[in-house]
Amino acid sequence: MKTVLITGCSSGYGLETARHFHAQGWRVVATMRTPHADLLPDDSRMLVLPLDVTRPDSIAAALERSGPIDVLINNAGLGLFGAFEATPMATVREIFDTNTFGTMAMTQAVIPQLRARGAGVIVNVTSSATLAPMPLVAAYTASKTAIEGFTASLAHELATFDIAVKLVEPGYAPTTHFAANGEARMRGLITEAYAPFAQRFFDALSTVQAVTREQDVAEAAWRAANDTTGRLHYPAGADAVALAARRVA
Template sequence: MRVLVTGAGSGIGAATARVLTARGHDVVATARRVEALDHLDVAQVLALDVTDDRSVAECVAAAGPIDVLVNNAGISETGPLETYPHDVLQKMFETNVFGPMRMVRALVPAMRERGHGIVVNVTSVEGRVAAPLAGAYCGTKHALEALSESLALEIGHFGLRVVIVEPGYIAPGMRNGVRHGEDGTVYEELRRQWSGADDTLVGPEGRPAPELVGEAIANAIDDPATPLRVPVGADAELVLATRSAQDDATFHATMREVIGLTW
């Protein structure tokens, strides 16, 4: 199958492109900067900015017929919501939510006409479980989860599939990226306590490597019986199982105890 992967310059996207190519799929790898794709040996590389309508249209036209869309491109910038910059919040939703929907609108019509196609949306364990200082990121992933489930109910009638892949905290961890409004504020202590949460839960070995997520995405594409949601990683499985078994207050208390939060 011909598979278009967004955000393929590094991490999950690059790993997915490599795994799919090794399995015999024709991969169209995309990234904002096409030179970021030089390390990949794939069928085609294209520049793509999922936040720009013209870029999306040009990429889709150059790629030709696509059987599978892997919406992987995304960003994460953390910080307390009280002080979180509104322009950064908008940028996060533009990239993590509206971007994937641009790709869906650009590619699903042709899939529907052909009677087959797959949309794989990469969310996160934080698309189902919220965390402090990651509210903006969690918000985008919760939104993409809901949109994906609605999409599955809408386009399944036409023979199309939707899969939501939910990785745990990919090393070195999303929380180690750009931060806003923490240092020197009342939230600095929360940042200090929460910074070791990933390792406290399952240890570094419990986090899924990008290659493991790439394998999960490839398996979902190759197996028509794949369920709607696919958690990936020991941390994702542990957190989601605990969350589903407890009410809100109990879960929050459990997380505070396990991580050692006094906040």
């Protein structure tokens, strides 16, 4: 039985991915800052653990309790909408601490056990904002684009140990409540000068029909974890797939 450790499982992509891997018969270590075991199946193949990816002690404690793993899915992340001009640098650093440095820290902590075993997969969840620029998410996009470059380079570095490193790139997913989850962080980031532009952008988003569902991301993560072809990019959701095809073209 294989084991997957997934970060950021309290809602959205992480929660659905944990459920999906469990349904496929895997042992799942579902981690989140504040554990909610009632969200997931209660059986011997599901272990819910506290984990804050910005704290080395929390990472170490979670890995000690999880036992050996076969796949790491770095899904934990913070969202941010707002005009970059109005975004405090402290907020930018907060976004990078989780989205970028948290992913790197988890990856670095897991590599030794995978290298010793000569097998394993690391899946990093980014965003379709890395495939096509969007306004009002400059800091968020930067944090995810950094992980795209990090993952592409690391894939070469770890291939010599038969460790695969993959990217899952979700599209726009309105049901994940991306903005609502960071409401306090985003308060005041749409200033009066940017309000008309922001309203036009939000109006345009509301008409988008090809969007991403949580299940799309779970299925993409599953494919990435099990694909042995050496593929790096796994767009998730109809909109992300279309953007990825345009990038290739």
